[in-house]
Amino acid sequence: MKIVHLVPSMESGGVEQVVMELGSGLAARGAENIVVSAGGRLVPLLEKEGSRHILMPIGKKSLATFFRIGALRALLQAIRPDILHLHSRVPAWVGYLAWKKLPPEDRPGLVTSVHGFYSVNRYSAIMSRGERVIAVSNCIRDYILSHYPSTPEDRIRVIPNAISPEQHYPGYSPSREWLTGWYMAYPELKGKFTLCLPGRITRLKGQLDLIPIIRKLLEQGIPAHAVIVGETKKGKEEYKNEVLREIERAGVSHAFTWTGHRQDLRDIISTCSVTLSLTRSPEAFGKSTLEALALGRPVAGYAHGGVKEQLDAFLPEGNISVGDTSAMAALLARWYAQPPPLPRQIPSPYNIEDMIQAHLDVYKELASRS
Structure with missing residues (x-):
């Protein structure tokens, strides 16, 4: 399994953290994980945890960004991934147009992740065009169905972002x-x-x-x-x-x-x-x-x-x-x-292992269909 992720950069933020977690988890499961972005402070850790990073500035809201569609298409033809996963709107447009220009028999499975309540317009609609559309919460699923009703409901998969119980647990205290x-x-x-x-x-x-x-x-x-x-x-x-x-x-x-x-x-x-x-x-x-x-x-x-x-x-x-x-x-x-009582354990599906496996299941579903 070979997966290419497109993000604006690997500097900081929630989307980048999800890509980091997916990279580490997928690499541990034997997948080849490749991230294409403009780089950033998280790249060394990303590579240390088993992913490959390719430097390509595809996240800036500029006409010049769209001149990289050809370069990205050539990259996809060289890499021949099983899955192209789009995580943000500008990279999603570049990635989608490059994907469309590939011969149909060479196109990887196309996955989009809706990480936010984007403004509702044609620009944001790109995030609902994946062959599978991942919603990070139930309210995001409802947002997609409400504002982009042409998205088939059976394409949407709710996969919450998650935490590692080994890192986050009741009773943890700093050194x-x-x-x-x-x-x-x-x-x-x-x-x-x-x-x-x-x-x-x-x-x-x-x-x-x-x-x-x-x-x-x-x-x-x-x-x-x-x-x-x-x-x-x-x-x-x-x-x-x-x-x-x-x-x-x-x-x-x-x-x-x-x-x-x-x-x-x-x-x-x-x-x-x-x-x-x-x-x-x-x-x-x-x-x-x-x-x-x-x-x-x-x-x-x-x-x-x-x-x-x-x-x-x-x-x-x-x-x-x-x-x-x-x-x-x-x-x-x-x-x-008087502090309130709190649950002692955050259950599935908020466990990071569940999140990674759910993504892998989506990838396998598309790859096997291809």
């Missing part, structure tokens, strides 16, 4: 060395009720909503402290400055810590009191919230999208109406007084 370094870097967090908000610094992730939540908790005498974990990508600096101005205007600057991009999110989540999801637009899945639940840590989030699916299954008390910062603050105040 003493890590804790020493953490509190040396951020001494202001000692003894605080820490609220972790993971994710890149964009309006989508809801950092602004954290400000009234922190203010309300502090007014009640609760030693709340926000821990914002995520990088500020190019073009998002002004939004971060807007958040900083609002924090200062609210008088809560002392209760916010920004860590930037971190590779040790598991340790951070397991150390913080609560993990939050404050997205005003629904998330397709919510990997960090699932990781927190698997670690036995409380999660509170706005009740929509993939995060609501997780909370409905594992911690219904954590669901809060979208945008209701007062209700969120009230819930967190109760949890400060």
